[in-house]
Amino acid sequence: MRFVPTYCPKCGRHALTSQASINGGVAICAECHATTQILPGESYGESDAGLFAELGEKLRGMSPTNAAQLAAELEGRNSAPPGRGLRRLIKLLPTLAILEFSVSDQPAVLRKVEGMLATLLGSIASSRSQSGMMAAVNVESQLDNRKAQ
Numbered sequence: 001m002r003f004v005p006t007y008c009p010k011c012g013r014h015a016l017t018s019q020a021s022i023n024g025g026v027a028i029c030a031e032c033h034a035t036t037q038i039l040p041g042e043s044y045g046e047s048d049a050g051l052f053a054e055l056g057e058k059l060r061g062m063s064p065t066n067a068a069q070l071a072a073e074l075e076g077r078n079s080a081p082p083g084r085g086l087r088r089l090i091k092l093l094p095t096l097a098i099l100e101f102s103v104s105d106q107p108a109v110l111r112k113v114e115g116m117l118a119t120l121l122g123s124i125a126s127s128r129s130q131s132g133m134m135a136a137v138n139v140e141s142q143l144d145n146r147k148a149q
Contacts, residue, residue, distance in 0.1 A: 001018055001019065001020060001045075001046060002018075002019045002043040002044070002045070003016035003017060003018055003019065003043060003044050003045065003046060003048065003049060004016065004017055004019055004022070004027075004038055004039070004041075004043050004044075005017075005038075005039040005041050005042075005044075005052065005116075005119045005120075005123070006027050006029075006036040006037060006038055006039060007036060007037045007039055007123050008029035008031065008032060008034055008036045008037075009034070009036075009037065010029065010032050010034035011029060011031050011032040011034065012060065013029065013031050013032075013053075013056065013060075014039075014052065014053070014055075014056030014059075014120055014123065015029070015030060015031075015036075015049070015052065015053055015056070016044055016046075016048060016049040016052045016053070017030075017036065017038075018046075019043070022038065025038065037123075039119055039122075039123050040119075040122075041115065041118070041119035041122070042112075042115045042116075042119070044112070044116075048112065048116075051113070051116065052116050052120075055096075055113075055116055055117060055120055056120055058093075058095050058096060059117075059120050059121065059124060062124055064124055064125050064126070064127050065125075067121045067122075067124035067125040068121075068125035070089060070092060070093065070121050071118060071121035071122055071125055073085055073088045073089050073092065074089070074114055074117060074118045074121070077111075077114045077115075077118065078111075082107035082108075082110035082111050082114070083103075083105065083107075083110040083114075085114050085117075086099060086103070086110060086113055086114050086117070087100075089117060096117075099113060
């Protein structure tokens with residue numbers, strides 16, 4: 001069974017939702033039972049749901065601007081060596097460092113994690129109604145520091 005990424009605007013959670021539970025293009029949030037948005041991107045297996053939710057929590061509260069800047073680090077990920085974009089993201093967002101240990105150097109897993117992060121960051125970046133959110137990391141100063149090196 002395949003699972004697709006969703007976002008609940010009511011409770012702010014990202015999740016993987018079973019395709020079988022989507023009726024007429026509508027999915028329901030398992031947390032608050034509101035209607036969710038089905039996100040564009042890859043589909044995953046049931047065993048990926050925990051990792052997707054964990055990544056969503058790590059990125060929760062990030063501003064759309066910072067998400068867009070971080071998403072730029074994953075551009076071209078399909079033509080780059082697996083893990084390159086992830087390593088760049090980890091430098092900018094140390095809360096993702098645990099991924100280095102959990103995904104090791106398995107190319108398929110690295111591609112999957114990068115795909116999940118691209119979907120999540122794209123979802124956050126496209127959100128226009130997240131007012132009053134504080135950035136999870138000051139990406140602009142991190143990028144400036146990197147350029148100076």
